[in-house]
Amino acid sequence: MYIGALANGFIIHTPKVRIHRPNNNLLHSNFINQMQMKSNPYALPTKQRIKPFFFYASATPSSLETSKPSFRSKNPKDINILIVGSTGYIGNFVVKELVKRGFNVIAVAREKSGIRGKFSKEDALQQLNGAKVTFSDVTQLDSLEKTLNDLGVSIDVVVSCLASRNGGVKDSWLIDYEATKNSLIAGRNHGASHFVLLSAICVQKPLLEFQRAKLKFEAELIDSGLTYSIVRPTAFFKSLGGQVELVKTGKPYVMFGDGKLCACKPISEPDLASFIADCVMGEDKINQVLPIGGPGKALTPLEQGEMLFSLVGKEPKFIKVPIQIMDFAIGVLDFLVKIFPSLEDAAEFGKIGRYYAAESMLILDPETGEYNDEKTPSYGNDTLEEFFQRVLREGMAGQELGEQTIF
Structure with missing residues (x-):
């Protein structure tokens, strides 16, 4: 998927x-x-x-x-x-x-x-x-x-x-x-x-x-x-590689909120x-x-962006998108789907985007209700930095990002 x-x-x-x-x-x-x-x-x-x-x-x-x-x-x-x-x-x-x-x-x-x-x-x-x-x-x-x-x-x-x-x-x-x-x-x-x-x-x-x-x-x-x-x-x-080419060509890295809303151990x-x-x-x-999860500590979108800019040797530039924009769009789609049921999937895609912009891909600690980096098991040797280096050299050929992407 x-x-x-x-x-x-x-x-x-x-x-x-x-x-x-x-x-x-x-x-x-x-x-x-x-x-x-x-x-x-x-x-x-x-x-x-x-x-x-x-x-x-x-x-x-x-x-x-x-x-x-x-x-x-x-x-x-x-x-x-x-x-x-x-x-x-x-x-x-x-x-x-x-x-x-x-x-x-x-x-x-x-x-x-x-x-x-x-x-x-x-x-x-x-x-x-x-x-x-x-x-x-x-x-x-x-x-x-x-x-x-x-x-x-x-x-x-x-x-x-x-x-x-x-x-x-x-x-x-x-x-x-x-x-x-x-x-x-x-x-x-x-x-x-x-x-x-x-x-x-x-x-x-x-x-x-x-x-x-x-x-x-x-x-x-x-x-x-x-x-x-x-x-x-x-x-x-590959789900984190969508902005590599943009950063390589000098474009800013786009993230929601302050870039610390979520984290993952890819x-x-x-x-x-x-x-x-x-x-x-x-x-x-x-x-x-x-x-x-993979090896190493959990990384936020901000840290992923900083890593990319470091690899290309450019000064970090970020565009911070307020998460409330997605909330507004989802509210509109939820209203429209009541009138036009064919928009059901469009509304769901909005919710998917909102979920992954704010929820971490880590263990949810049952005691605190918070996502926990240390309790998320690690496996393997490949690192995200190595992946970014390879994509910068070879591009994303063969790793198309699928049908639902924003940037």
Whole structure:
């Protein structure tokens, strides 16, 4: 999904991970179900006080894994991993990592993949080199079931990197919930005993439709009978690269408020793919919800901008946009959508931008209700500064920012 923050160029994806273990009762799906709106079985109540979702611990012990011999006793080449969302930005990295580790990877792709379907079947086959590529429609359970039946092999693990392409209301429920649920059902019907889900750290504070859709699926996965690893990453590197070229050409860096409204511990796509691959065999990641960020301290938009100006050797110049401008625009869109329902997605995009302009992509501390840098686990070696240096040399080719960007 490339919806991350519309502000500050967001699209909006080695050291040991530190897992914090608050009350396990928070993981029960009834806690999630309390948040669903009566008039819309998929939504949160608009007037109910939002409680953060603090899922860091094991819901059930790993001993609940099925009584049949674990796939983890097999050689990787004999482990069949079904990956859906394989042609997505993160999914593509995950396929490469799993292939590199020697697994038998079965990648499900659309016949027309990529942003606005710009890639053909031939492109997908080349992109997913090393995997067994099969084409199907994950939004249709019958289609996915038939595809797996035609393959004639059993599945050990499902890895889902599915995510809404734009964060729109209907697309969020179609992809983040329905299609992901289809992959769970089809995988389980073909023998899968473990499910690795790429989710998002922002579901801790669910105010947006894609967050609600992800949480609903997370709850059903936890109650599914399969073991699971739910990965909730912070911001992806590419979601922070939207202003690199502007700064390089002498333009000011644009940010909301004073540039300190939010912060994140961005993780590179290869590091995230490595962590997701760890979840396939890692027994310490069974039945865990795993927030994860990259190495180093959390960075605010102001610090990201200062880093960029330092790398290009220019005096920092900033444009500070009042966050209230977004509040006004959202208010107007919310009013208009009552008259013109077709504006529903436009209103949602405004809320997405507002969310990522003000909310940090860090752990929400259950004791203080504040975002906490130190409690956000770190993984990997790649740094944002190294990413900026590479983009300054090579540009953002191959890392398009998706359908919803502002600057």
